[in-house]
Amino acid sequence: SQQGEEDPQALSIQEGENATMNCSYKTSINNLQWYRQNSGRGLVHLILIRSNEREKHSGRLRVTLDTSKKSSSLLITASRAADTASYFCATDASNSGYALNFGKGTSLLVTP
Amino acid sequence: DAGVIQSPRHEVTEMGQEVTLRCKPISGHDYLFWYRQTMMRGLELLIYFNNNVPIDDSGMPEDRFSAKMPNASFSTLKIQPSEPRDSAVYFCASSTMASGGGETQYFGPGTRLLVL
Numbered sequence: 001s002q003q004g005e006e007d008p009q010a011l012s013i014q015e016g017e018n019a020t021m022n023c024s025y026k027t028s029i030n031n032l033q034w035y036r037q038n039s040g041r042g043l044v045h046l047i048l049i050r051s052n053e054r055e056k057h058s059g060r061l062r063v064t065l066d067t068s069k070k071s072s073s074l075l076i077t078a079s080r081a082a083d084t085a086s087y088f089c090a091t092d093a094s095n096s097g098y099a100l101n102f103g104k105g106t107s108l109l110v111t112p
Numbered sequence: 113d114a115g116v117i118q119s120p121r122h123e124v125t126e127m128g129q130e131v132t133l134r135c136k137p138i139s140g141h142d143y144l145f146w147y148r149q150t151m152m153r154g155l156e157l158l159i160y161f162n163n164n165v166p167i168d169d170s171g172m173p174e175d176r177f178s179a180k181m182p183n184a185s186f187s188t189l190k191i192q193p194s195e196p197r198d199s200a201v202y203f204c205a206s207s208t209m210a211s212g213g214g215e216t217q218y219f220g221p222g223t224r225l226l227v228l
Contacts, residue, residue: 033216042116042203042219043155088155090217098143098207099168100217104154 023089137206
């Protein structure tokens, strides 16, 4: 099964800075989702963007989707220490029913 | 709603023993997913159910793994016999179908399995 791949694998920034994570995938999709995972916890859904959308906002999160390049980006503005977590993109391949394929994630560290 | 509930949260067992992981999905959700997460392989989909019926089990590593969903509120993932390479965090997630497909999945806290 195809997976999204996040870039970078790890990112370290200071509070107040913006964090940008990228995701690339291989086949056509219905939508793309971003999830967050705090250490030792389950994944939490952040935002979903459909294949016919180019940009979506939710609070301090901004997601873009470029289906021609098969890529997405997640921007967290004005980061906080509480944003420290791993971030995963997940693709819903158009012929896979409702299963999701997750990338290996970007580990974000926000220092005070 | 309490969210997706998994038990046990931690399991330590010896190689060769049977391990049973349990999941209670969110009430009303008609999709249930089992994932395994390791550092090396990331998050892998093992199997998923729709309305209690297994839809895709192609991610189940081998015959030692089996999953059941006897009713809408309970699922089990069983490993028999267990091996050290099965050590991982196992997540259960549930979702509900909506137009457009691939809707949000809600994850449980996971079961951290260590096979010695």
